[in-house]
Amino acid sequence: MENTVKQIVEKYNTNRNRLMDMLIDIQESEGYISRDAIATLSQLLEMSQADVEQTLSFYHFFSTKPRGKYAVYLNNSPVAYMFGREAIKEAFEKSAGVRFGEVTSDGKIGLFDTACIGMNDQEPAAIINNMVFTRLTPYRVRELVKMMKEDKPIEELRKESFGDGKNYLPSLRSMVSSNIRRKGMILSDDYHFGTVLREKLPTLSPEGVIGEIKHSAIRGRGGAGFPTGLKWEFCRRAKGDKHYVVCNADEGEPGTFKDRVILTEKPELVFEGMALAGYAIGGEEGILYIRYEYRYMKDYLEEVLHKMRKEGLLGTNISGIEGFNFDIRIQFGAGAYVCGEESALLESLEGKRGEPRDKPPFPVERGYLGYPTIINNVETFATAVRIVQNGGEWFTQFGTDDSTGTKILSISGDCMFPGVYEVNWGFNVEDMLDMVGAYDVQAVQVGGPSGTLIGPDEFHRTLGYSDLSTGGSMIIFGKQRNLLRDVVVNFMEFFIDESCGSCSTCRNMTQVMNNKLKKILAGKGVANDLKDLKEWGRVLNASRCGLGQTAANPIISSLKNFRPLYEALLQKDKDFDEGFDLEKSVQASCSYVGRVPVFNHH
C-alpha cells in the first residue's frame, strides 16, 4: 500500500495542488483511503495528517472506511423517488442484506445515497464502480446484486444496450442516453470541428475575438449570467505571468444534465471553445473541472483531447499562429455541489476544500494559483465557437434583447419526453410544457432547487435573464405529487448536506428552517411559523456565495407560490405554539407510578 501511495504521489510530482488527483487514485485503487495512506501522504507532501483529512472529508466520494468491492451510489433526487427509488432501495437492501450507508460483512457490496447524478431523464439510476446504471427496476437490482455476489467483473454486469448518440463508442460504452430532443446551434451537426481555430483565428486578433463575444451579448450559461465578453476582457487586461482557462463541468444543480450531453456529443466544440478563449485572454493552459459522477467519460474525453493534439488543434503554434500555444487537462471533482461555485472550484482545483473565496478579488484578477483565470460553463464555451464562426451580430438574432442566443434545457419529471432541448431564450413555460408533453402540471422547478418553484398562474412567464433565469434545470411535477413532503424537504436536505459550512448563515439557518418545515408537516405548525420562515430566510442573503444565498429558496419560493399547501397543514385553533404538550409528556411517567395527572387549566 505504501508503495502504491508513493507511486501516486510521484505521478503528480509531489505537488500538493494535485491532492484531489492523488486522493481519487488512492480511493479507486484501494476502495478507500486508509489511515496508513493518509500518514504516507502527509509525510510525502509535508502536511499534517489532519490537513490531508480536511480536504478528504469535504468530498462525498472519499472515504476513510472501505466502501466495498462494488460501491453502489443510488441517486436520491426527487425525480428518482418519482420513478420508484423507494422500491429500488428496498430491492438493494433486501438482496444485499445491508442497509444504505453500510457495507456487507464480506466487504463486497456497499450501498450509499448520493445527490443528483445528472441522470434525471433516466431515473432511477445508480453509479457502481464508476459505471452508470440507468432505468433501474427491482428485478434488475436483484440480478445486479446476484452478479456482484458472484464477483463478476463490472463490465459483465451490463445487460442493457448502450445509450443513444455516441454512448456506444468503445471509449465510452455507456448505458446512459443523451436524449437530445431538440437541436439548435450548439447541438446541431452542421459545424465541422476546428473550423474556427483553423480558418477564423488566423484572421482575428485576440481583441477581435473578444469584440465578437461582447457584440453577441452572450451571458454565462451556468446560471449567474455574467457577460462573457466582459469576463474575457477583464482577464486579458489583468496582469499575471500566466492566464488560465477553466471550464466548469461540475453541473451539480439537481435536475440538470445538459453538460453531460454536450460533453458526450460535442466535446470537441467545448475544447475548441476553451482554446479560443485561451487565444483571446492570452492563456496557454486550460482545465476541464468535471464532477466525479461523470468519471465514466474519462477515457473518452482523454481520447478526444489526444485526437485534437494529433490534428494540431491543441499544442504549440496552433493553426500556424506564432505563439498560440494551448493545451487542456481534465480535473475530476469528488462529490461536492458547492464546487460548481467558481471560486470554490478554484480551491478544489488547488487540492483543497471547496470553500468559496471572498470576492473581490474576482478570479479574472486572482484565480487558479493566484493567476488571472476565466471560468465559464461548458455551454458557454461551446456557444462561443459558433459566435466567432458567424459573428456576434448573427448571434443576436436568436433569443431576446437581454438574453441572446439559445439555451439548452435539461427537462425531467412528469412529462412524456424528458431529455435535452435547445431552445431560443424567450421561450415561455407553457410552450415548454406542451413541447415535452407534460399534462396536469402542478408545478415546475425552474433552475433547480436554488431557483424558483412556479405554479400554473406563472406558466406564461418566459425564460431569460430578466424573467425566469435558469442554468437549464427544469423539473416538472404533476398534480399527484406532494410538493412539500417529497420535493421541498428533499431539496432542503440537499442544501444542508452540500453547504461547505464556512458561513454561519448557510451552515445553520438551512437546518433551522428545515426543522420548522418538518414541524409543520407533522401537523404541529401554527400561523406564526409561516411568518417566521419568511423572515428567517432573509438571513441567508448575508452568505458568501450563491449556494448560501439561495439555500432556503425551496422553502421561500414554495411559501410564496404555494402558500395554501402550507396553510392547509396548520393547526386551526392555535396561533401560538407552546413547543411541547405537558399532558402528553407526563403520560408515560404517570403510567409507571400509577397516578392520574391533574391539570388546572383555568
Add this chain to the structure above:
Amino acid sequence: MSNLIKFKIDGKECMAEAGKFIVDAAADNGIYIPTLCNMKGVKPKGACRICSVRINGRLMTSCTTPVADGMEIESNSTDIQDLRKSIIELLFVSGNHFCPACEKSGNCELQALAYRYQMMVPRYPYEFPMKPVDASSPRIIKDQNRCIFCKRCIKTIKDETGRSYFVFRNRGHKLEVVLDEEMGKTINSATAHLAMENCPVGSILVKEKGFDTPIGKRKYDKEPIGSDIKL
C-alpha cells in the same frame, strides 16, 4: 497623505487610506462594526458574516471588502442590526453555550456580542446538538460544543514548519474544527495558551488551570465589546 480617500458610513463623512478593509477604516473613524471571526493582522475570511454592511444594495462583509473612494456604506440600519443579532442567535442555538459554567465567560466575544445586541432569548429553537469534547492532548481541551468555526485557530496556530495544529473536518452541518492528533500530543505551553487566547469563545482551553482572573474582573465585564472604538 495622497492616498487618502473619502467614503461615507451611514451618511457620515469618513476618510481612510485606500485599500484598507472597511471594518478597520470604520474603526479609524470612530465607528464600530462588530466582528467575530476577524482578527487583527490575520488574513480575513468572512466566515461569521456579523460584520455585514450594505454597499450598492448588496450585503458585503466589511472585514474582507476594501474601502473605495466615494463608497457609501450602510451599517447601522435596523435590518442590518437585526441581521447581526440573528447571526449571534443562530450561533447560540446551533451549539451548546452555557455561559455560567464556561471558563471564557467575560472574555468571550460571542457572549459579549450577545450582551451588546441585547439578546434575551434566541428567536430560533435550540438544537441541543450532541457534540464531543476532545481532551486527548496533554495540554488542550477542544470543546466542540462551543466552537463557532471562526477559523482563527486554523489560521494562526502553526508549528515551525507552517503546519496548522487545527483544521476543518467534514462540511456543512457536520463541520468540526479538530486538533491534529499527533501534533496535539507535542504542542508546547506557549502555543497552547495562544490558541486559547485566539479562540473568541471557550472552545479551546488550556488544561490544569482556570479562572485565573475572577469573573467580574474580565475583559467585557465592565464595558461592552467595541467600547474601545470611540471618537
